[in-house]
Structure formats: structure tokens, C-alpha cells
Amino acid sequence: MVSAATLLLPNEEVKKKIKVEVNENVKTKDRDLAHIKEWLRKQPHLPDKWDDERLINFLRGSNFSLEKCKTKLDLYFTMRAACPEFFTNRDVTRPEIARSLSKIQGAPLPVLTPNGLRVNCFRVMDENLDSSFVSSLLKLSLMLGDVRLKEEAEGVAGDVYVMDVAPLSPAHLTLLSLTTIKKYLICVQDAYPVKLKEIHVVNSNPVIDVVFNMVKPLVKEKIRNRIFFHCSVDGLTKYIPKDILPEEFGGYGGSLQEMHNAWEEKLKTYTKWFKEQESIKAIETLRPGKPKNYDEILGTEGSFRTLSID
Incomplete structure (x- = not known):
């Protein structure tokens, strides 16, 4: 296994x-x-x-x-x-990072798609988010990126991101810093050697429309064209095989919570x-x-x- x-x-x-x-x-x-x-x-x-x-x-x-x-x-x-x-204080036992980890499920999936893409799944699990949540989440994303740079010695064909944003509400808009998002987008679009093939936003709602319109000018056109919004998980299998998707996203690929826990422990070793x-x-x-x-x-x-x- x-x-x-x-x-x-x-x-x-x-x-x-x-x-x-x-x-x-x-x-x-x-x-x-x-x-x-x-x-x-x-x-x-x-x-x-x-x-x-x-x-x-x-x-x-x-x-x-x-x-x-x-x-x-x-x-x-x-x-x-x-x-x-x-890029500093990258320790998952720090209170602000540990707190953010407790409010999400997320991990790169172990199995690649048939054409060699790495699927990364994330879910926001708690609506009670504080001001450090977004910056900690973005830091964690780049920490995972650096571990993958080190461990994926043979490379992959590209990345697919799947994000379930069901709990997000208008109140969470105050947590967003456009400056922080700008910095993150420079990293992922230009600085990291990522080939971003698809982004799937699941359980999309009007709040996500507002966020997307805010960041849209900062996102390269080719990436904007690879973003898909879904009302539920049902449409994901058109893009990602069901045997790869975790159970929480309607698939047979195992428990995302178990993957999340395993990656938290792995990041501790780093x-x-x-x-x-x-x-x-x-x-x-x-x-x-x-x-x-x-x-x-x-x-x-x-x-x-x-x-x-x-």
C-alpha cells in the first residue's frame, strides 16, 4: 500500500x-x-x-x-x-502554523494522473479563521513546493490544484491582503519551476467571485484560462480520475485527512x-x-x- x-x-x-x-x-x-x-x-x-x-x-x-x-x-x-x-520560521509546530493546519485538510496526492500530473487537494474545514490563516496557508504551500523540488527527482508533467472553499463567507474577505497575494503569485507564477495545468475551485460561491475578480489582474492569462469553478465535487471526474481523488472529493484514492496528517508529520522531519x-x-x-x-x-x-x- x-x-x-x-x-x-x-x-x-x-x-x-x-x-x-x-x-x-x-x-x-x-x-x-x-x-x-x-x-x-x-x-x-x-x-x-x-x-x-x-x-x-x-x-x-x-x-x-x-x-x-x-x-x-x-x-x-x-x-x-x-x-x-x-521563507523563514518554517516550522509546523509554531502556533500560527499549527492553528492553520488544524483548520484545513490538504496534501499533494501520492499517485499521479495517467499523463503524469500531480494533483494537490485542499479543503477549508473551519469557518473560524484568524488574521494569520492566509499567510500561514501560503507559507505551507511554498514549504510543500520546496519539499517536492527536492523529492520529485524525475519531475512530473505538471500540477493540478483542487480547492474546496465551502466554509468561506463575506466576513473572510477582511483576512485577505492583496500585497501578500501579489507576493505569493510572483513566487508560484515566475519563481518556482511549476507547470500549472489546472485549478479547480469546488463549492464555489459569490465570495469566491469577489476574490477572483480582485486577483484576476495579477494572474497570467494562460493560468486564468485554466481555472474552473464547480458547484460541487461531481464535476471533478471529468478532469481527474476517480481512483486518484480522495474520498472527501468523491473518489476512491484514500483519506485526505490521513494524507494531511502524514504530510504534517513529514514536514516536522524537515x-x-x-x-x-x-x-x-x-x-x-x-x-x-x-x-x-x-x-x-x-x-x-x-x-x-x-x-x-x-
């Missing part, structure tokens, strides 16, 4: 298809990796070295374009410095690693040329700007 916190990797057939999709060439892969490692060593403001598994995942997320990979890595390390609220990783970030005073202005990157002066990665 598959462990609830396991990340199964693609089979050989799917792996071959993914390699074609991301332009991964076994003959040039090692050379590309060596190029990126040498480039990192020459950047005084970036870490001298990083583990091969994560660098390869950044190459995959950049379709093995060396220049795209460099831009994405630079932004990733820059955001780690610019957003300490996401506490020391997360602490060690806090120093892995850009140092602007050492950047050649003009240092990055965080206000310009994050758009905190009233307009939202991202670093272009074309």
Missing part, C-alpha cells in the same frame, strides 16, 4: 513523454546542468552551489532553456530574501532542513550592477509588476 506522504514518480512511458515536453535530452542534460552550476558559482549574490535534483527541476520548469532557467533561479533566490514571511535553507537567498549588496528594488519587483507602490520570463 502506498504511504500517505509518498510522492510516486512517473512510469517509464510517461517519463519519456515528459522528457519530450520539457525538451530534456539525455545527451545534453549533464552539460546543461554543469552550465547552470558554473553560472551559479560566478554570481556573487547567489548561492555558490545547490543540489542537482532541484537544479534539474528548474531546468525542466524552464523547458531546458538555459537563459530562462537563470532568470527563474535568480528570481527564486531574490524572493526568498524579499519575502521572509514565506524542520532542521528548512532552518538551514533560510540562508539560501540572494544578497542584493553583492549583486553586480544595480541591486534589485523589492518595491519595484513586488509592486508595493500601487502597481503590480513581475519580472518577465518569456
Whole structure:
């Protein structure tokens, strides 16, 4: 039986298809990796070295374009410095994080879809949410992202997110910080090597319409076109096989609560690693040329700007 916190990797057939999709060439892969490692060593403001598994995942997320990979890595390390609220104090036993964990169910599912996609399911379980809930939830999402960067050594075809938002009401709108959401979207859209294929919002309601209209200008058009709203879980099986979906989403893929509990325990084992990783970030005073202005990157002066990665 598959462990609830396991990340199964693609089979050989799917792996071959993914390699074609991301332009991964076994003959040039090692050379590309060596190029990126040498480039990192020459950047005084970036870490001298990083583990091969994560660098390869950044190459995959950049379709093995060396220049795209460099831009994405630079932004990733820059955001780690610019957003300490996401990248420090990453300890699931901290009161604010533990409190948020108790109000949700969520985990990346262990089994991939037939075409190699990783499905991530989340449910809000409690309507009594406090001001730290959103920021803690976004931090947890990026913590999971960093663990997956380390553990998904063979890569996946992309990500699918399924979110059940049934308990949310107009009162929860006051918990949202547009600035925090902007920072998070820069991370997931531009800094992390994520290929976001679908987002499914389940038990959608008028509050979600308001939230979506608020953040819509900040979301890239190609991602906006991949967002689907459902009144119930019934429509999910059109997109995701029922044998993969957890029981809470109408599937046969096991208990999401058990997966949630297993991942909480797994994240506890990463506490020391997360602490060690806090120093892995850009140092602007050492950047050649003009240092990055965080206000310009994050758009905190009233307009939202991202670093272009074309």
C-alpha cells in the first residue's frame, strides 16, 4: 500500500513523454546542468552551489532553456530574501502554523494522473479563521513546493490544484491582503519551476467571485484560462480520475485527512532542513550592477509588476 506522504514518480512511458515536453535530452542534460552550476558559482549574490535534483527541476520548469532557467533561479533566490514571511520560521509546530493546519485538510496526492500530473487537494474545514490563516496557508504551500523540488527527482508533467472553499463567507474577505497575494503569485507564477495545468475551485460561491475578480489582474492569462469553478465535487471526474481523488472529493484514492496528517508529520522531519535553507537567498549588496528594488519587483507602490520570463 502506498504511504500517505509518498510522492510516486512517473512510469517509464510517461517519463519519456515528459522528457519530450520539457525538451530534456539525455545527451545534453549533464552539460546543461554543469552550465547552470558554473553560472551559479560566478554570481556573487547567489548561492555558490545547490543540489542537482532541484537544479534539474528548474531546468525542466524552464523547458531546458538555459537563459530562462537563470532568470527563474535568480528570481527564486531574490524572493526568498524579499519575502521572509514565506521563507523563514518554517516550522509546523509554531502556533500560527499549527492553528492553520488544524483548520484545513490538504496534501499533494501520492499517485499521479495517467499523463503524469500531480494533483494537490485542499479543503477549508473551519469557518473560524484568524488574521494569520492566509499567510500561514501560503507559507505551507511554498514549504510543500520546496519539499517536492527536492523529492520529485524525475519531475512530473505538471500540477493540478483542487480547492474546496465551502466554509468561506463575506466576513473572510477582511483576512485577505492583496500585497501578500501579489507576493505569493510572483513566487508560484515566475519563481518556482511549476507547470500549472489546472485549478479547480469546488463549492464555489459569490465570495469566491469577489476574490477572483480582485486577483484576476495579477494572474497570467494562460493560468486564468485554466481555472474552473464547480458547484460541487461531481464535476471533478471529468478532469481527474476517480481512483486518484480522495474520498472527501468523491473518489476512491484514500483519506485526505490521513494524507494531511502524514504530510504534517513529514514536514516536522524537515524542520532542521528548512532552518538551514533560510540562508539560501540572494544578497542584493553583492549583486553586480544595480541591486534589485523589492518595491519595484513586488509592486508595493500601487502597481503590480513581475519580472518577465518569456
